Amino acid sequence: MRNLYAFVSGLFFGAGLFTSGMTDTKKVQNWLDIFGEWDPTLAFVLGGAIIPMAFAWRVVAKRQKTLLGSSFPDVSDTTISKELVIGSAIFGAGWALAGLCPGPSLAAVTYGGPELFVFLAALAVGMFVTPMIKTRF
Amino acid sequence: MEQDWIFGAIGGLMIGISASMLLLINGRIMGASGILGGLVDGSGHANAKERLSFISGLVLAPFVLTLVWVRPDIHISDNLGVLIVAGLFVGFGSRFANGCTSGHGVCGISRLSVRGIGATIVYLSAGAFAMIVFRHVLGLI
DSSP, rough: OOHHHHHHHHHHHHHHHHHHHHOOOOOOOOHHHHTTOTTTTTHHHHHHHHHHHHHHHHHHHHBBBBBBBBBBOOOOOOOOOHHHHHHHHHHHHHHHSOOOOHHHHTTTTTTSSSHHOOOOOOOHHHHHHHHHHHHHH | TTTTHHHHHHHHHHHHHHHHHHHIOOOOOOOOOHHHHHHHHTGGGGGHHHHHHHHHHHHHHHHHHHHHHHHOOOOOOOOOHHHHHHHHHHHHHHTTOOOIIIIIIIIIIITHHHHHHHHHHHHHHHHHHHIIIIIIIOOOO
16 A cells, blocks of 8 residues: 555656646756746745645644554754755756756656656766765765 | 746645655655665665655656646757766765755755755755856856
């Protein structure tokens, strides 16, 4: 059952990314381009997504277990670590460069053309090497 | 288009429903980089089926929508160097920071998480600064 719910959640995520226009790299890049043709759409996407999630977190606060009886994720860490800052800065630069982040790059896999596979291959390499770099940090 | 913000808000609500489902039913943070990264580096192999199920839905829904609604142009760069550097940066950065726009952005900001808000401020600022450098100074994109 867990896998079925994860699949349905994935359907909503993919449909949401598609409907919002966030798989269009131009819209994402124009959102970040405050000195160009600035596109505010992403703010509405983020705002729209935060509303149901804010309610969900209120439900989490009142419950001990999930609807399937497992534990909620541990979100007690509140440290702004150097990993968080450095990683987010590098992520932001890459996000601007291609106009793609992990969710939309997967959502667009069936209609993004061969160039998207180049991005996804590099994305996978970047993800694969991170634990090796993290342990040396 | 003028109606873009409406589609943005409707799509955003669907993303929020997706994240709420995964949190309340499965007890997972809906973070695309975490779900994919755990499969890529092996750290999430214990629940690989749950991760693959989520990714299957994430790929399938947009595919069906391209058949019944519209097949959008994603305006992706044709510069291989740009795509490779961007992919490496997004892959490394999101895993190093333990989250991206979905995990830190949607799931973090909605519970007023210090780390989620901090990460979002950093990647938005870095993205806006990178846009100035890559587009307006170097003319790369």
